[in-house]
Amino acid sequence: MTTPTDLHADVAEVLVSEEAIQARVRELGQRISDDYRGRNLTLVSVLKGSLPFMADLMRAIDVPVRIDLMEVSSYGGTTTESSGLVRILKDLSASIAGEDVLLVEDIIDTGLTLNYLIRYLRGKNPASLRICTLLDKPARRLVEIPVDYTGFTIEDRFVVGYGLDFGELYRNLRFVGVLRPEVYSSGG
């Protein structure tokens, strides 16, 4: 894949504008603040895609909150034929036992990664574990997981921006957009 010279030129359509994202993040932050007032809230974000969402969401929450970060390997993330098993590339830096944990995701589609993370985090005995995602793509769901806070439910299209990448690029777009098909068809 060649590095694009103009990220915006590769975007066919803006699916969720920067303004819509910021307004929705404020709403989610208010709801989460109301729900977790007086509790021990820890936000756990999954690198790398949810980084911008996490950064904005935590600042929209007005109750005391701890944050932690995790990173897991993705299928096909290696060049070897067999990718084996999902691996925790970065684990939590502190115990979440007894904490009210809110897992912050950028997007849920198949639910496979989230399903793995939920099982992993439940093994660490949090007081509660809930899910917050900026984008939900239910058409592609394999594993049904109840989502507690959803930013936007989107149609079944490949999206980039606001943390979401294609080939590690486009994460820094301030909106969520749809790439022109020729971008990924040629880059395969």
Add this chain to the structure above:
Amino acid sequence: MGGPPELRNPDTEPPAFAHASEAELSRILDFYAVRWEYEPHVFPILWNTEGEVLESFAPDFYLPDMDLYVELTTLRQKLVRKKNRKLRRLRELYPDVRIKLFYARDFRALMLKYGRLALAEELSGTPGQVTPERSYEELVAGWAGPSGEAPGPVAAADAPADPSGTASAATRRRRRRRTRLAPRPVAPDGAGTGR
């Protein structure tokens, strides 16, 4: 109607994937530690007036932890009419069965997500075909109704007999002669069940 489906394969029998895309999906499920079984159940969906099973449907995967069947097809959208009809029939007869159909576009999107779009092109449609569609005998092997008898007849005037279920003996022999994909070891115990 129809009674409970029977297990198609013993647990010790490793899967022989009918299509390379199915093998790829099994690897994805393994990667994310989702338990799966390959074509474990056969659902009769059409009977003649004698009560004999004319057509059956064996979804590709069963995910026991989700109680979900997954049928994967990499045929182009306009060629999946027959599969859609089978799926509708299955849902009519077994409304409690949860099944999700993964079309070629879904598989392609999955590969795009994992940065393996080129692989999707290789595995789609006929080029990815490594074994024939299950023969009628294979599909209904082991089937018995609730009392060990074939289930009662079902009027299905709108549903013509499936060629795969009514193929001649010669056709079935020809299909069986085709190369089968050597099963990839998917579980240490060879049980064909993901971790």
